[in-house]
Every structure is written in structure tokens, then in C-alpha cells.
Amino acid sequence: MAGTAERMASNQKQVAISEFFEKNKHFLGFDSLTRSLITAVKEAVDNSLDACEEARILPEIKIQITKLDGKKDIIELKSEDNGPGIPKKSIEKVFGQLLFGSRFHAIRQSRGQQGIGITGVVMYCQLTTGRKTHVRSKIATETSAAIVDIGLDTRKNKATKSGEGRELWELPDGTLKEHGLEITAQMKAKYQRGRQSVYQYLRMTSIVNPHADITFIDPDGETYHWPRVTERLPRKVESIKPHPHGIHLGTLQRMCVESTDSRMTVFLRNNFSGVSSRAAKELLAAAEIEEKAKPKLLKPDHYRALLEAFQGERMLNEKPVKLLNPPTNCLSPIEELLIKKGLSKTIDSRYV
Structure with missing residues (x-):
């Protein structure tokens, strides 16, 4: 029996997070050919909007979908924005490493947080077509754009690269792109019209982002344009x-x-919002913890007692400790006027 236990233990291996998602891609939204395309578009658009807003740039986003092989459902997705771009040395981590991001530990409103989305797109493309995702990035301090083909080593959760280089990014009008990002990805997916479609997703996105200029070119070559209706970020x-x-x-x-x-x-x-000097002392009194106690020397019973004081289960003078409300500057609500302007993009203004 001892030999059996040792043999069974030796067969156990740690699974990389990327390898797990490779076998469970439905967790990332790639559970059908139709939804996979919408998920990929959403991840690209979310990244563009977040990057532009963080850099205080009015977003200009262009999405183009091309059918490469209708019989095999192979589609090419191209996403372009005018965001700040990504430095060349960071491209492989942003696109080729799951759980790499800047927002996971931040408590604030954002579209993406886990650092999974766009890398999930790279992984799905590689899984269904065997092709890498082409990335072109231009930052304002450089004269040329960095280009690279990015794949994902799922066993190591690490990017694989090829085709690295630099090139001038020329726009259709002959001028050079100042800054921005372009992603070209080939995947197995289906484009459909109707309520659950890329068109409807982009249309709704334009409504709730009235400051964004969004252009969509569908597989038939038809162009849809939702211009921004406000210059205010x-x-x-x-x-x-x-x-x-x-x-x-x-x-x-x-x-x-x-x-x-x-x-x-x-x-x-120092570590909590809504806790004043008075509240800190009262919380500790309710939890029966000395004010001079060092946090790292607390015992398990102290943690539970303090949590109960937080939740009002432990009281002081038969009353729960009163805490300040958390600040609201972590949220960015859409004002009523901007919602109306956003709706006016797609709905007759007489009915808004």
C-alpha cells in the first residue's frame, strides 16, 4: 500500500493557470463560435476604452471583421485605437501572460480587472487556428511602431514571440500615427446579425460611452460609424x-x-477607508484588543473579534461602532445628459 500511495503522489502535478484555461476556455466566454467572436471584440474594446480614459485621450476605436474561410468558420478580427500604446518590452506580458495587469489589487471602477481578457483571446486564436496574434503598438515618444506576433506557452504561462520589428505606422491620409494599438487575430468563430451580435454590442457600447468614436466594418464590407457626441471624458x-x-x-x-x-x-x-481615529479606538475596544498591539502579533481569536466589530456584531455601549461611508471617487457614473447624448447616436432624438 505504501508503494501505491507513493506512486499516486508522484503522478500529481501543479497545473499552470494558462493550461487550466486552455482546457476550460468556456470560463473565459469562448463557449460557442458566435459568443467567442463577441467576447474577443469586447475584450479588445474594453482594453481600448480603459487605456484611453486612463491616459485622458478621447477614444477612437475601429473594429473590422473579415471572413477568411466561410466553410471552416475562420475569421480575422482587427482592432485599432488611438490610445497611449504599449511599450515594446511590455507587449509580451500584456498579451502573453494570464493574470498580468495593473487593476487586480485596485478598488476602483474599471472594465477589466483580472488580467485575463486579451490574453484569453490570444490563447483562443492559437488553440483554434494555430496562429499567433499580430500586435502593432506606437507610443508617443517613439518615431516608429513596434510589431510582434504573440502566442502563449500554456504550460509556462509565458509569451512566445516571432516576427519582432519596427515600422512606420502610416494612416490612410498619409500621416503617421502618433500613438495607438492595433491587434490582428485569426480565430474560429461565427459572425451573426441580430440581438446577440458584434454590431449590437458596439452599438450599446457607443451609447454608454458617448465620448467614444467607434467604427465597425462587418464581413460584408459595410461600415457603421457611431461618432462621439461629447468632448468630455x-x-x-x-x-x-x-x-x-x-x-x-x-x-x-x-x-x-x-x-x-x-x-x-x-x-x-492606514489600511481602511471610513475609519477615523475615534472609530479605530472604538473598534478595538469592542473587539477587546489593545490599541498598542502589533497587527502581525494578533491571535486567530483577535481576527474574528475584530471582524465581528466591523460588522456590528460586537458592540460598544450596546451600539455598533459608527463608520464613515466609503468615498465615491472610485466610481465614474454616467450623467443623465451624457446618457441622452449617447442614446441620440442610435435612436431618433425625438424619443430621447
Whole structure:
């Protein structure tokens, strides 16, 4: 029996996150040929909108879909924007490494957060056509654009590259592109019209992003254009600290263990939103934790007691500790006027 146990244990291997998604691509939205195309377009557009807004650039996005082989459902997707572009050294990580991103640990409103989306598109294209995704990126401080074909080594969760180089990015009017990103990807997918279609997705996206200029060229060569109706960018969002009402026990424990603060009152004020000096002292009193205690030296019972104080289960003078509301500058709501302007792109203005 001992030999059997050792043999079974030796067969166990750690699976890379990219290898897992390769076998479970439906988790990323690639569960049918029709939805796969919409997912790929969505990931490209989301990245473009987020990049432009973060760089405070009014977005200009162009999506083109071409049928390469109708019988085998092979489609080419080309996405172009006028965003800040990506430095050459970062392209392979952005497009060829799952869970690589800048927003996962930030508490703020954004379209993409996990660092999976566009790399998932690269992986799906490679899985269904065997082809790499062509990327062209131009940043404002360089005269030429970087080009590279990106694939994904799913066992190592690492990019594979070929065709690296540089070229001048010339626009149809003969001028040179100042900055932006272009992605050309071939995948097995189906283009369809109707409610669940790329056209409808882009149409709805233009409504809720009235500051964006979006152009779509469908497989038949027909062009649809949704011009921007406002020059005003959405309010810039800021990252905020977690609020005690939304924290989990395991997260609280990890924060305490990793903390370098010398005392609990400082820890609570520095690491949470909505916690004033008064609230910090009252929370500790309710949890029966000394104010001078070091966060990393707390015991398991202390974590649970503090969490219960956060949630109002442990009270002080028979009342839950009152906390300030979290700040709202992590959100960027669309104003009523801009919604109406966005709707006017696609609906007769008499009915808006």
C-alpha cells in the first residue's frame, strides 16, 4: 500500500493557470463560435476604452471583421485605437501572460480587472487556428511602431514571440500615427446579425460611452460609424482602501500578518477607508484588543473579534461602532445628459 500511495503522489502535478484555461476556455466566454467572436471584440474594446480614459485621450476605436474561410468558420478580427500604446518590452506580458495587469489589487471602477481578457483571446486564436496574434503598438515618444506576433506557452504561462520589428505606422491620409494599438487575430468563430451580435454590442457600447468614436466594418464590407457626441471624458476614478463592512476574515488576517504598522490604531486608519481615529479606538475596544498591539502579533481569536466589530456584531455601549461611508471617487457614473447624448447616436432624438 505504501508503494501505491507513493506512486499516486508522484503522478500529481501543479497545473499552470494558462493550461487550466486552455482546457476550460468556456470560463473565459469562448463557449460557442458566435459568443467567442463577441467576447474577443469586447475584450479588445474594453482594453481600448480603459487605456484611453486612463491616459485622458478621447477614444477612437475601429473594429473590422473579415471572413477568411466561410466553410471552416475562420475569421480575422482587427482592432485599432488611438490610445497611449504599449511599450515594446511590455507587449509580451500584456498579451502573453494570464493574470498580468495593473487593476487586480485596485478598488476602483474599471472594465477589466483580472488580467485575463486579451490574453484569453490570444490563447483562443492559437488553440483554434494555430496562429499567433499580430500586435502593432506606437507610443508617443517613439518615431516608429513596434510589431510582434504573440502566442502563449500554456504550460509556462509565458509569451512566445516571432516576427519582432519596427515600422512606420502610416494612416490612410498619409500621416503617421502618433500613438495607438492595433491587434490582428485569426480565430474560429461565427459572425451573426441580430440581438446577440458584434454590431449590437458596439452599438450599446457607443451609447454608454458617448465620448467614444467607434467604427465597425462587418464581413460584408459595410461600415457603421457611431461618432462621439461629447468632448468630455468620464471623471477619472481613484483607487480606494477597502471598507471594514466589505472585508473577509482571511483578507483581514493576511493584512495583519503583512502589516508593518507598530500599533493597531495606526493599522486601522492606514489600511481602511471610513475609519477615523475615534472609530479605530472604538473598534478595538469592542473587539477587546489593545490599541498598542502589533497587527502581525494578533491571535486567530483577535481576527474574528475584530471582524465581528466591523460588522456590528460586537458592540460598544450596546451600539455598533459608527463608520464613515466609503468615498465615491472610485466610481465614474454616467450623467443623465451624457446618457441622452449617447442614446441620440442610435435612436431618433425625438424619443430621447
